Each structure stands twice: as structure tokens, then as C-alpha cells.
Amino acid sequence: NQKKYRRLKRYWKLLLKDSTTLEPLKRHYHRLFKRPISQTEIVDELLSYNEELRTAYHFCQLLRYYFV
Structure with a gap:
């Protein structure tokens, strides 16, 4: 989809x-x-496009929380 891209x-x-x-x-x-639209709403919208992207994003946020 061109809009998502x-x-x-x-x-x-x-x-x-x-x-x-x-x-x-x-x-x-x-x-x-x-x-x-706010930045958090933009991120939520982008993450709604792909479940794998959502999983990777949350994993990276956990790594950032525990190691930074």
C-alpha cells in the first residue's frame, strides 16, 4: 500500500x-x-501495519529499558 509506505x-x-x-x-x-496527530499516535499507527514490526519494536523498547 502506497500510503503505508x-x-x-x-x-x-x-x-x-x-x-x-x-x-x-x-x-x-x-x-x-x-x-x-501526536508522536505516540503516529507510532501506534505505524505499528498497526505489521505484527512483526510491533513485536520487534516492543522488544527493542524492553532492551532499551533494561540496558540503558
């Missing part, structure tokens, strides 16, 4: 950030989502 290509860096540093309340308009 564009969103992943533009916002992949949010998946690398520590989940505790994402902005959950500040909403800005993002043209690829066509609505105001």
Missing part, C-alpha cells in the same frame, strides 16, 4: 526513539495522516 518512509525515526521521550499530548497536523 510513505508514512513508514517519513516517520521511521520515531520508531527508533525511546517511547518515554515521545510527545503524547502535542498534536500537529501531518499531511500524510490528514489530521492533527
